[in-house]
Amino acid sequence: MKEFFRRTRKGFASEQGPQEQTQIPDDLWVKCTSCREIIYKKELNDNLKVCPKCSHHMRMSAREWIGLLDVGSFSETDSNLLPTDPLGFVTPDEAYADKLKKSQQRTGMTDAVISGVGSINGLWLAIGVGDFAFMGSSMGSVYGEKMARAAERAADLGIPLLTVNTSGGARQQEGVIALMQMAKVTMALTRLAEARQPHIAILVDPCYGGVTASYPSVADVIIAEPGANIGFAGKRLIEQIMRQKLPAGFQTSEFMLDHGMIDMVVARSDLRDTVARLLRLFSGRPRPAEPAEPVTPAPTYATGRA
Numbered sequence: 001m002k003e004f005f006r007r008t009r010k011g012f013a014s015e016q017g018p019q020e021q022t023q024i025p026d027d028l029w030v031k032c033t034s035c036r037e038i039i040y041k042k043e044l045n046d047n048l049k050v051c052p053k054c055s056h057h058m059r060m061s062a063r064e065w066i067g068l069l070d071v072g073s074f075s076e077t078d079s080n081l082l083p084t085d086p087l088g089f090v091t092p093d094e095a096y097a098d099k100l101k102k103s104q105q106r107t108g109m110t111d112a113v114i115s116g117v118g119s120i121n122g123l124w125l126a127i128g129v130g131d132f133a134f135m136g137s138s139m140g141s142v143y144g145e146k147m148a149r150a151a152e153r154a155a156d157l158g159i160p161l162l163t164v165n166t167s168g169g170a171r172q173q174e175g176v177i178a179l180m181q182m183a184k185v186t187m188a189l190t191r192l193a194e195a196r197q198p199h200i201a202i203l204v205d206p207c208y209g210g211v212t213a214s215y216p217s218v219a220d221v222i223i224a225e226p227g228a229n230i231g232f233a234g235k236r237l238i239e240q241i242m243r244q245k246l247p248a249g250f251q252t253s254e255f256m257l258d259h260g261m262i263d264m265v266v267a268r269s270d271l272r273d274t275v276a277r278l279l280r281l282f283s284g285r286p287r288p289a290e291p292a293e294p295v296t297p298a299p300t301y302a303t304g305r306a
């Protein structure tokens with residue numbers, strides 16, 4: 001009997017934050033974080049991680065975002081960039097160096113961004129994608145360097161830049177070096193502008209702090225996913241400082257669209273086609289006479305992180 005009470009409920013909670021905590025033990029079923037519907041995981045993955053019942057857009061990893069490019073077109077760049085601990089940052093809870101190691105083991109990534117070159121409908125672009133699972137996709141030196149190099153690579157190759165942006169803000173543990181990244185990436189974008197190539201930024205839930213306040217907000221086209229939370233400081237913090245209630249829907253994509261902060265809200269299922277249309281528009285190429293080949297690639301991420 002004693003053993004029964006001591007039994008730990010293994011598998012009912014993961015260490016990966018609130019989104020993953022809704023997973024059901026055998027990993028085959030996922031509970032929608034919005035409508036609480038239990039969804040077969042394969043069905044959810046086949047639907048690009050959009051809830052089939054309420055259309056809630058769940059988080060995708062950077063690798064899953066890469067899966068939206070043409071099959072086999074992606075080649076990763078700058079994967080050799082590794083984060084350092086310039087301040088020797090330690091809190092009573094944990095040292096930054098240890099936190100980095102743990103995040104690397106858990107996600108299989110070296111830092112919060114994956115960058116490279118790939119194509120959408122045969123149109124080539126440089127790409128940088130943030131992954132919220134890696135320390136809240138906070139912008140440290142590696143994040144900034146990868147995004148800046150992606151912009152410079154796009155300028156050098158004469159191709160557009162696509163960034164997929166999700167972040168909790170600057171990486172506090174890297175102090176002023178983290179803050180510098182805002183200016184660095186934005187400066188790299190001026191080279192892209194000189195090369196007369198566009199930057200298309202996709203804002204994904206959640207997108208906050210120094211990321212929202214820098215390079216994605218000066219993109220040529222700013223796209224957001226439906227219902228994504230986008231802002232600088234969080235709603236609660238602003239309410240505390242201003243001592244007044246903020247309107248409903250404040251900081252959602254739709255609110256941002258109404259107030260001119262972004263250009264369009266696009267459902268994930270339409271994202272590939274929308275980006276392809278924009279790329280074609282910017283390239284000045286005519287619409288292909290032949291109907292395009294099937295546009296949606298088979299999702300390559302159903303088995304988890306590659």
Ligand SMILES: [Zn+2]
Nearest residue numbers: 032035051054
């Ligand atoms: Zn739902």
